[in-house]
Amino acid sequence: MERPIRVLVAKPGLDGHDRGAKVIARALRDAGMEVIYTGLRQTPEQIVAAAVQEDVEVVAVSILSGAHATLLPRIKSLLKEEGADDMLFVAGGVIPDEDIVFLKENGVAAVFTPGTPTTEAVSFIKENVKK
């Protein structure tokens, strides 16, 4: 059997809305990926520790709290510290367009905003993951 892509799905920050994260987790599962789901209110440190221990190829975070400009670069720099910045780092959530530019400059490979078809996220991951 072909080796499945491993993805960590996590929610940093303090908002308690995980519907989006669950929908994407389910879509990735149905696309044949192994999704490690870690749930709500994760610190960047917890997310990176989980990503490293699980040796995932993709770190996908969902954030609706508005703290993305702080938390996402923090996750990226912790990944670098761990020597794990080869992992594909993607984000989803309510993120204004002007912030997306900033996030992409700071190591987020793609940002999926509300209304994005799950198939788009699935194909982005499949095309960009480093095997």
Next chain:
Amino acid sequence: MADNVKVWQDRRKIAQMITTVENALPGHEEILQDIYKKTGQAYIIGITGPPGAGKSSLTDALSRVYIDMGKRVGVIAIDPTSPFSGGSILGDRIRMNELSTHPQMFIRSMGTRGQLGGLSAATHSAVMVLDACGADILFIETVGVGQSEVEIVKLADTVLMVMVPGLGDDIQTMKAGIMEIGDVFAINKSDLPGADRTKIELEAMLSFLPPKEWRPPVRMVSATEKEGLKELVEAIDEHRTFQEKNKRLEERRKRNVQEALLAILRDKMVARVTSDDRYKRLLEEMVKKEIDPYEAARQLMQK
């Protein structure tokens, strides 16, 4: 020892070694050959029970007890893989997030990837990696089990069966397979009504098993309320001491390495035979009834 601590701290390396052995990537045999002599240090505790019994929460709670004792704790948590898409949601970490960053802790999730029996085919390899890298205690959390997922006995030194109140008749149905593999029983969520009855039923059930030198103790716990954990750890330790004193641990591990060797032999034999030129021809002959399967096998086993 100091060397071990260094290895244990190299999270990324341990994780990548597990990936290599889990997927049988190039170099996996070398890794397992290299670490084999260093295995056997960790005490392996299998955690099993029906879905929703609280296996993850209990694994988290027990890990904390061992961490406080200064132990390095490894967890391998297994969840089912979809037979349709090949994908999976591995959700055991949700209950263990706080321990994620603890330097004495290493947690790895695995999908069953088509394997029946409650474990994944690569669980044993992953166990060996964490063992050789310095874990003192290793928890293997199986998928939620029904009646016959008893593979965990082939890996664990102690099997902890997690039950919950209110399963009623389910206990009866679990009697044949599952009831026989538990070395220690925990009734989790024991703050719920009916816990006492569940305990009595369990004890009664255990009394019906043929008398053995070890009678599995039943302990009431609540993983979330942090109750009864110390007593449960004591029960696990008693089982360990019992096995060490009676050479049971040695026998059990001997049986388990035999299983491991047989599994490798089967893989290698099948690979060798199916790549043999005669294999396809003999299959054809079998279809035409020119040869029977035993004769075909005999011929294939000849060099």
